[in-house]
Amino acid sequence: MAFPFxxxxxxxxxxxxxxxxxxxxxxxxxxTALPAIARDLHVGxxxxxxxxxxxxxxxxxxxxxxxxxxxxxxxxxxxxxxITVFLICSILCGVAHSLPFxxxxxxxxxxxxxxxxxVGRLVVIRDTPRKDLVRAMAWMMLPATLGPLMGPVVxxxxxxxxxxxxxxxxxxxxxxxxxxxTWRFIPQVREPSPPPFDVKGMVLAGGGLATLSILxxxxxHDAAGWPVxxxxxxxxxxxxAVYAHHASRITDPLLxxxxxxxxxxxxxxxxGAATRIAVGSLPFLLPTFLQIGAGLxxxxxxxxxxxxxxxxxxxxxxxxxxxxxxxxxxxLMINALSAAVIFALIAAYRPPMPxxxxxxxxxxxxxxxxxxxxxxxxxxxxxxxPQRMSAATSxxxxxxQIMLSSGICIAAGTLTLLNALSGQSEPTxxxxxxxxxxxxxxxxxxxxxxxxxxxxxxxxxxxxxx
Numbered sequence: 088m089a090f091p092f093x094x095x096x097x098x099x100x101x102x103x104x105x106x107x108x109x110x111x112x113x114x115x116x117x118x119t120a121l122p123a124i125a126r127d128l129h130v131g132x133x134x135x136x137x138x139x140x141x142x143x144x145x146x147x148x149x150x151x152x153x154x155x156x157x158x159x160x161x162x163x164x165x166x167x168x169x170i171t172v173f174l175i176c177s178i179l180c181g182v183a184h185s186l187p188f189x190x191x192x193x194x195x196x197x198x199x200x201x202x203x204x205x206v207g208r209l210v211v212i213r214d215t216p217r218k219d220l221v222r223a224m225a226w227m228m229l230p231a232t233l234g235p236l237m238g239p240v241v242x243x244x245x246x247x248x249x250x251x252x253x254x255x256x257x258x259x260x261x262x263x264x265x266x267x268x269t270w271r272f273i274p275q276v277r278e279p280s281p282p283p284f285d286v287k288g289m290v291l292a293g294g295g296l297a298t299l300s301i302l303x304x305x306x307x308h309d310a311a312g313w314p315v316x317x318x319x320x321x322x323x324x325x326x327x328a329v330y331a332h333h334a335s336r337i338t339d340p341l342l343x344x345x346x347x348x349x350x351x352x353x354x355x356x357x358x359g360a361a362t363r364i365a366v367g368s369l370p371f372l373l374p375t376f377l378q379i380g381a382g383l384x385x386x387x388x389x390x391x392x393x394x395x396x397x398x399x400x401x402x403x404x405x406x407x408x409x410x411x412x413x414x415x416x417x418x419l420m421i422n423a424l425s426a427a428v429i430f431a432l433i434a435a436y437r438p439p440m441p442x443x444x445x446x447x448x449x450x451x452x453x454x455x456x457x458x459x460x461x462x463x464x465x466x467x468x469x470x471x472x473p474q475r476m477s478a479a480t481s482x483x484x485x486x487x488q489i490m491l492s493s494g495i496c497i498a499a500g501t502l503t504l505l506n507a508l509s510g511q512s513e514p515t516x517x518x519x520x521x522x523x524x525x526x527x528x529x530x531x532x533x534x535x536x537x538x539x540x541x542x543x544x545x546x547x548x549x550x551x552x553x
Contacts, residue, residue: 100223101212102268103207106170108229109261110200113142113177116242120251127251131187131467141190143300143492145197148293150485151341153205154477155285157280162210165202166269173199174262181255205484210273212468213475219546220468225406225461278477282339291333295326296485303492306499340486343478346471351544352538358419358536360490361529362459365426367494368526369452371502372432376519377445382438394446398453404463407549414551415466416540422459429455430527432505434520469545497529498522 117124121135128135133230157165176196183189208227215223245253302319305311332483334340347353370392410418430450465482471479501522509518543551 098272099274100211100227102265102272103211105261105265105268106166106203109173109197109258109265110203112241113173113255113258114202115194115252116245116257117142117251120242120246120254123246123388124189128184128186128189128337135186137186137190138193140225140301140305141194142197142200143303144297145194145199145202146488147296147300148289149196149198149201150205150488151292151296151481151510152284152289153202153484154209154479154481155281155341156202157206157209157276158281158477159284161275161277162206162213163269163273163275165206166210166273167208167266169199169202170198170262170266170269172196174258174266175205177255177258177262181252184456186529203479208464208484209480210276210475212480213276213473214274217547218550221407221410221461221465224465225403233281240544251312258511261416268456284496285337285341287331287340288330288341290335291326291330292485295323295330297324297325299489300492303496306496339478342477342482344439344482346475346479346482349470351469351540352467352471352483354536354540354544355463356483358423358533359460359463359467360486360531361531361536362423362426362463363490364429364494364497365526366456366460367491368522369494370496371495372498372519372522372526375514376433376436376516376523379514379519380515391442391446392449395449395453395456398450398455400453400458401450402454402457403461406458409458410462410549414542414549415462415545416542418458418535419537419540420534422462423530423537425454425455426459426530426533427527430523430530434523434527465548466545467542469548498526501525508533 117138121138125135152163160168160297173196176192176199179192180189180196183192210221211223211227241257242254245251245257299317302316302323305319306316331344332344334342334344347356373392374388374477382392413421429448429452432444433452433518436445436448468476468479468484502518505518505521506514509515514522
């Protein structure tokens, strides 16, 4: 596919895309390997969930600081450092012979991932002319759809036929390629006079986000009692409240909520939150729904979920034309409704319906997600001044991570509540259908929010003048 923007910009987007793919894949690939890790390290399977939680902690702590660090040290330096940390920790995770060592390496690996994704997005936004940004973002965001859906499939295959350790070694060739391309194609951009680094803000925001992320992870896996969960919720909320007070008193906080005064940024963030809750819940709900509803085993359900990216791949070249024809506002309004319909169709699946019917729905889901997030991730920066891009990227990436985790939490909470009401120990097919309807229904909220966007929002990015 030929892109109508300079080769250097295309290669920059491709370089960042490789980082996105590695981080997204690594974030989901390990879930299917936990029983094998437990056997090899001689611990209980439940205990190995710390390998997932510790990664999320590292991710949550460092995402707020990503933009500020890039302004000080330079985008190429930060990306090279992040990839190097990610690679080294991947290798050390692969050779781990104890669970505590694996957990520490996973947390450091998460720190590398936290710096890769927001800084990579920032580089593309800064380095791409506004008229070409839709195409660049559509190309760059493909791994955000592929990674979470490929992770369980690839992880299950590698763990079954090779060893769980190769889930980590898989990062080596991708990371080395990304490192080489970073040095070749990523520009070294830094602020000449950056403001003082907000250390207190990093401690408060990082601590609060890490606490809430741990809450979502433990809640989704039913790995802690209610006293622990309530304690984490209260602790996370208090830390974030203290941070909000701190941020309002200084000029350049890490997460600057004053950016919400820009309408396109605010609407993209809030409307995107509703849709990301739905999308975040799907990798959690869908595999088990298929195993209960269709009687598939884990490997078979993984193969079915893998068809989703096919829709994303097919629609990506058409995204610029879609946005040029209808504009950001109309596309986002309609797409929010389509997400709710798709979730309802998945929830309606019952045996003996043929499996190809749900496969078609998942292909449509992949296409809808591709259009939706290419649009959100582009129009969010339509009105942001160049000097505020770093702060905007940090806040947007942080809220994105929170909403994806919230999707898991809401889905798990719905299942837990239904179990409590019915007195059953395990969720039924109907319970999963209700959870899909709940999270899919939340996406409808994006439609009235997107409707408040000015009709000409992002016109210089989409080319739509109607």
